[in-house]
Amino acid sequence: MSLSTETCPSYSHVVLFFFSPDAYSYTPNVSLSLPLGMGNPCLATQYHTLQNSPVISVTSCHQTGYSLQNDNHAPSGYYLPHGLRPNGAPALESPRIEITAYSQYPEDEVEESSSEDNVIKRGVNSIVTLTLPNAEGYRDPSCLSPASSVSSRSCNSEASSYESSFYNYDNSPQNSPWQSPCVSPRGSSSLLSCPLASGPIASPHHSPSTSPQIGAVAEEAWPAQPRGSRPDSPSGKRKYSFNGAPFRQTSCSPTQSPTPSPHGSPRVSVTDENWLANTNQYTNSAIVAAINALTTDGVVDMGEGIPIKTRKTMLDHSLSMSLKVEPGGEDLSPEGELCHEDYPSRLGLKKENYCGGFLDVPQHPYSWSKPKPYLSPSLPALDWQLPSCSGPYNLQIEVQPKSHHRAHYETEGSRGAVKALSGGHPVVQLYGYMESEPLTLQLFIGTADDRLLRPHAFYQVHRITGKTVSTASHEVMQSNTKILEIPLLPENNMRAIIDCAGILKLRNSDIELRKGETDIGRKNTRVRLVFRVHINQANGRTVSLQAASNPIECSQRSAQELPLVEKQSVDSYPATGGKMMLLSGLNFLPDSKVVFVEKAQDGHHLWETEAKVDKDSIKCNTIVVEVPPYRNQRISSPVQVNFYVCNGKRKRSQYQRFTFLPPNVPIIKTEPSDEYESMRTGLSMHSKPYYNQPRLTPIMPVNDADACLVSGYSPCPPRHAAMPSSSPSSSPTLHDLSPMAYNKCLPNSPTHAAPPGPVAPTIQENPGRPNLAHPASPDHSSPLGMLHSQGSPNHLNSPGPHGYHHIYANSSPSSSPVSHPSTPGGAAESPFVQAYSPSHGAANSAQAGGNSPSLLHEDSSSPTVSITVKQEPQELDQMYLDDGELSEILSTWIV
DNA sequence: GGGCTGGAACAATTC
DNA sequence: TCGAATTGTTCCAGC
Numbered sequence: 001m002s003l004s005t006e007t008c009p010s011y012s013h014v015v016l017f018f019f020s021p022d023a024y025s026y027t028p029n030v031s032l033s034l035p036l037g038m039g040n041p042c043l044a045t046q047y048h049t050l051q052n053s054p055v056i057s058v059t060s061c062h063q064t065g066y067s068l069q070n071d072n073h074a075p076s077g078y079y080l081p082h083g084l085r086p087n088g089a090p091a092l093e094s095p096r097i098e099i100t101a102y103s104q105y106p107e108d109e110v111e112e113s114s115s116e117d118n119v120i121k122r123g124v125n126s127i128v129t130l131t132l133p134n135a136e137g138y139r140d141p142s143c144l145s146p147a148s149s150v151s152s153r154s155c156n157s158e159a160s161s162y163e164s165s166f167y168n169y170d171n172s173p174q175n176s177p178w179q180s181p182c183v184s185p186r187g188s189s190s191l192l193s194c195p196l197a198s199g200p201i202a203s204p205h206h207s208p209s210t211s212p213q214i215g216a217v218a219e220e221a222w223p224a225q226p227r228g229s230r231p232d233s234p235s236g237k238r239k240y241s242f243n244g245a246p247f248r249q250t251s252c253s254p255t256q257s258p259t260p261s262p263h264g265s266p267r268v269s270v271t272d273e274n275w276l277a278n279t280n281q282y283t284n285s286a287i288v289a290a291i292n293a294l295t296t297d298g299v300v301d302m303g304e305g306i307p308i309k310t311r312k313t314m315l316d317h318s319l320s321m322s323l324k325v326e327p328g329g330e331d332l333s334p335e336g337e338l339c340h341e342d343y344p345s346r347l348g349l350k351k352e353n354y355c356g357g358f359l360d361v362p363q364h365p366y367s368w369s370k371p372k373p374y375l376s377p378s379l380p381a382l383d384w385q386l387p388s389c390s391g392p393y394n395l396q397i398e399v400q401p402k403s404h405h406r407a408h409y410e411t412e413g414s415r416g417a418v419k420a421l422s423g424g425h426p427v428v429q430l431y432g433y434m435e436s437e438p439l440t441l442q443l444f445i446g447t448a449d450d451r452l453l454r455p456h457a458f459y460q461v462h463r464i465t466g467k468t469v470s471t472a473s474h475e476v477m478q479s480n481t482k483i484l485e486i487p488l489l490p491e492n493n494m495r496a497i498i499d500c501a502g503i504l505k506l507r508n509s510d511i512e513l514r515k516g517e518t519d520i521g522r523k524n525t526r527v528r529l530v531f532r533v534h535i536n537q538a539n540g541r542t543v544s545l546q547a548a549s550n551p552i553e554c555s556q557r558s559a560q561e562l563p564l565v566e567k568q569s570v571d572s573y574p575a576t577g578g579k580m581m582l583l584s585g586l587n588f589l590p591d592s593k594v595v596f597v598e599k600a601q602d603g604h605h606l607w608e609t610e611a612k613v614d615k616d617s618i619k620c621n622t623i624v625v626e627v628p629p630y631r632n633q634r635i636s637s638p639v640q641v642n643f644y645v646c647n648g649k650r651k652r653s654q655y656q657r658f659t660f661l662p663p664n665v666p667i668i669k670t671e672p673s674d675e676y677e678s679m680r681t682g683l684s685m686h687s688k689p690y691y692n693q694p695r696l697t698p699i700m701p702v703n704d705a706d707a708c709l710v711s712g713y714s715p716c717p718p719r720h721a722a723m724p725s726s727s728p729s730s731s732p733t734l735h736d737l738s739p740m741a742y743n744k745c746l747p748n749s750p751t752h753a754a755p756p757g758p759v760a761p762t763i764q765e766n767p768g769r770p771n772l773a774h775p776a777s778p779d780h781s782s783p784l785g786m787l788h789s790q791g792s793p794n795h796l797n798s799p800g801p802h803g804y805h806h807i808y809a810n811s812s813p814s815s816s817p818v819s820h821p822s823t824p825g826g827a828a829e830s831p832f833v834q835a836y837s838p839s840h841g842a843a844n845s846a847q848a849g850g851n852s853p854s855l856l857h858e859d860s861s862s863p864t865v866s867i868t869v870k871q872e873p874q875e876l877d878q879m880y881l882d883d884g885e886l887s888e889i890l891s892t893w894i895v
Numbered sequence: 896g897g898g899c900t901g902g903a904a905c906a907a908t909t910c
Numbered sequence: 911t912c913g914a915a916t917t918g919t920t921c922c923a924g925c
Contacts, residue, residue, distance in 0.1 A: 406900085411920055416899050466898070508918070522908080522917070556901090557917065650910085650916070 379534055379544065382444060382481050383454035386532065386546035392432035395533055395545040398495070399427035403564060403586070407459055407505035407527075407554035417464040417499050418529065418552065425499035426549060428531050433494050439533050441496050443473075443484040445503060446530035448551035453530060455481035457511050458521040459554060461529075462502035473500040488533060503527065503554055525555035563587045563645040563653040570627065572638065572659035577629035580614070583656075584622045589647050592618060594625040596658065598641040607631040611643065630660040637662065 380386055388395050401418045408415040420426050428441060445459040460482040463475050473486045484501055488494045508521030529549040534542050553559045569582040583594070598607040609631075614624040623645065630639065642655040 408899090409919060413898060413900095464898095468898095505919090525917095555917080556903095 379542065382446075382478060382483075382530075383452070385452055386544050388545055388547040389432075390543050390545055392434075393533075393535060393543060393545055394431040395531060395547045396429050396431060397426060397529075397531065397547050397549050398429050399424065400550045401426045401498075401529055401552055403550060403566065404553045404559035405503055406556045406559060407503040407525075408462070409505050409507070414462060414464060414502050417469070417502050425497050426501075426529060428488075428496050428498060428547065430488055430494040430533055430545070433488075433490075433535065436490050438490065439488040439494065439535060441486040441488045442532040442534075443486060443498065443501055444478075444481050444530050444532075446528045446548055447524075448526035448528045449524070453528065453546075453548055455479075455530075456524075456527045457517055457519045458506050458508060458524060459527045460504045460506065462504040464500045464502045469500045471497050471500045498529070501529065503552070505554060523558075525558055526551045526553050528552065561587060561647070562651055563589070563592060563647050565645055565653045565656050568656060568658075571657070572661050573627050574663045575630035575633050575635055575639075575660045576663055577627045577660075579627040580624055581627050582622060582624050583645065585645070585653065586621055587647065588618055588620055588623045588645060590615065590618055591647070592623055593646045594623065594643055595646055596628055596641055596643040597655075598631070598639070607641070627658070633663065635660060635662050 399420045399422065402421050405418045406415050417425060430439065430441070433439065443461055445456045445461045446453045447456045457480075461475075461484045462482075463473055463484055471486055473484050476483050476485060482504075486496050486498065486500065488496055506521075511517055511519070511521055528551055530546060531548070532544060532546045534544045536542050553562070553564070563585060564587060565583050565585040567584045570579055573579045573581075592613065594611040594613055596607070596609050596611055597605060600606045607630075609628050611628045612626040614626070617624040630641070632639075639660045641658050641660060643658050644655050645653040
């Protein structure tokens with residue numbers, strides 16, 4: 001494949017994505033990322049897809065996401081990224097790239113040659129890179145920091161698919177996998193070059209816990225290290241092994257050092273002040289977008305047009321999944337793996353095919369079926385953002401987990417399964433599935449920061465067994481991430497009670513020292529339960545859905561000390577202030593303070609004021625505060641600010657969003673999201689983004705609900721009736737995890753302008769469904785939307801950043817006013833336009849429990865209004881762009 | 896006896 | 911540079 005840019009973007013970080021018109025390939029064929037851009041040899045699917053893509057000459061301008069696909073091919077489902085900066089910001093240029101199918105190269109060359117491996121790479125390499133200010137201070141993989149440099153990465157990283165199983169570091173001295181999920185001939189071969197990709201499989205473990213494979217995560221970073229030993233912990237306490245024997249004090253790791261940060265500590269400290277802000281930058285929406293652009297459909301692709309070697313590689317990739325070796329497991333291979341290549345097939349479990357060896361809980365009525373022959377190796381990587389609903393299907397977390405769950409270390413015994421607020425356990429249900437075959441619900445621990453959802457490097461799901469556990473489950477490993485597989489049975493209405501999942505904490509030092517790992521563990525203690533289900537379609541395709549839970553604080557101390565705002569009775573109010581707002585949450589103290597903050601684009605505080613707190617009303621879980629008057633009483637458009645509860649110097653809650661409306665904007669009252677609270681306090685509560693993106697201060701036009709809809713709402717048909725409206729059980733503590741929530745209202749997204757066509761926002765959906773691209777954020781959809789979007793369980797369930805069909809902003813300036821270029825992180829992670837179907841709004845509205853006024857009906861033909869979303873970086877040093885660039889971008893966005 | 900919990904000691908890291 | 915504060919990890923005890 002060859003790639004050339006005919007129009008080199010003026011911005012170095014522009015990432016271009018091209019989608020193959022090919023039906024099955026929803027291929028984000030190419031992603032050209034500058035300066036680090038390079039062909040990301042990852043994405044096998046892309047690879048083989050490209051095989052079928054002759055020469056694609058694309059003018060990125062209106063690559064309207066889904067619209068790119070034709071009705072018959074709709075790889076729908078995927079989010080079409082357009083021009084984006086590594087930080088997710090849209091590219092302003094519309095470079096034209098020509099893509100020549102790999103097929104012109106001998107397969108061997110394609111796969112084995114490292115020299116020819118990436119034409120993309122060559123091309124990119126010649127591109128001048130942008131020197132980022134304070135780059136060294138970033139840990140953002142997208143930056144050229146030591147930590148994130150290719151040299152420090154390895155295939156072991158589980159950080160992301162592109163960093164782990166797919167990414168071929170060898171080939172990219174300068175590419176950050178985050179930079180360019182480009183298609184590369186080496187895409188698949190990269191797997192081969194990453195023998196450890198299947199890591200866990202090869203690592204029996206030393207973990208004394210019931211999670212033997214967990215140890216593999218760390219262990220892989222020390223290939224030369226004798227099994228059973230682990231890197232020294234910075235903690236002097238780590239003197240003994242689990243059996244009491246002294247730990248080896250020496251390590252074979254070349255990078256071993258007395259300190260946890262052998263790389264000169266490229267990792268920055270994450271503090272209350274900068275954590276969220278920093279994390280924002282880590283996001284490379286472009287990559288995610290590219291990844292999302294892929295389809296899970298692999299059957300056809302795999303069978304056709306894919307070089308044998310490629311297929312083999314892909315199979316290898318599938319090998320990265322292994323089953324936990326249960327004592328006595330009969331179906332396990334000698335290596336303790338079980339028909340890995342068959343894994344995908346297990347997604348469509350058939351009752352008639354039992355695989356007893358998998359059964360951990362024999363008494364359970366459900367037995368894991370024996371894997372069917374290899375079907376599709378291209379299930380979406382764990383860091384792919386998937387929608388929670390697609391077509392008739394909707395994966396919902398009916399009962400959210402408690403916001404706190406103390407994770408256990410390997411050195412400790414289990415701390416039990418994650419519980420629900422009500423005392424039970426989380427419940428997940430798949431709606432719309434009418435088949436008689438059971439499905440497999442996958443569960444893994446995901447991140448809960450501002451970045452796009454991905455497997456959490458420091459936490460793993462821990463399988464809980466015992467007489468108190470009613471749900472069968474078994475574990476598999478996929479790229480260092482443990483996945484718990486739970487049967488979803490028709491007889492149970494495709495509903496599963498998640499009482500078999502605990503959370504294991506891996507030592508920071510173990511993970512941080514791992515090659516390729518760029519995340520830091522310190523204060524990175526929030527996670528989300530991520531559920532996935534893959535539904536095989538009659539046409540051979542697979543629809544993959546994903547739903548992420550509310551954030552769960554896993555730190556013992558944080559859970560006990562940090563204030564947590566779960567809900568707020570008011571999301572927005574006129575700039576005049578004066579409204580009493582009830583906050584509910586945890587750990588409020590008599591001397592808790594509530595501070596409103598507004599920051600400028602450069603991260604500087606524009607305004608900060610302490611709101612009046614009704615001291616008499618403070619309880620440990622509620623606090624009443626008076627909304628302070630905004631600094632400018634004459635704002636003409638909503639202004640989003642943030643506030644937090646502070647219990648002390650470093651004990652602040654996450655930022656919560658609040659929107660000041662122009663004084664004359666009518667307030668639309670919406671239904672309380674929490675009857676109890678409403679009745680009790682007279683104030684309706686809105687769950688709040690627990691995560692917030694403090695630095696964002698989007699200014700949104702009021703009238704564009706339709707131009708800016710809730711992200712995370714995938715194009716689901718109007719099935720309210722079939723859908724549970726906001727589940728009471730799931731709404732008591734709704735957190736807006738989604739960075740998306742902050743979002744990116746994309747004006748006239750390409751999709752809007754796109755010709756009618758199937759725009760299947762979700763994976764491999766049925767083509768034909770008209771979808772509209774939407775900016776997505778409830779809060780941003782409009783000031784009105786901001787009022788309640790957060791109360792939507794849907795909002796929560798549809799994984800914030802996930803589950804959205806983000807159609808990344810087009811590279812075209814005119815069409816990519818996407819979100820927030822200035823905020824590489826935060827909500828900013830993924831500026832995208834969400835595909836949306838007319839019925840979607842209603843559906844979501846229903847899901848939202850009636851709290852989503854922002855979900856206005858919209859249809860593809862309706863005129864859309866451009867919305868400008870201005871989001872700010874939390875800190876100056878987090879910006880990727882200089883003021884000039886920002887100004888230019890913003891001016892471009894502002895329509 | 897093992898799993899689950901809550902609490903806290905101890906040490907490293909950060910402020 | 912030092913002390914305090916914070917955070918991570920391990921250990922203990924009780925149920």
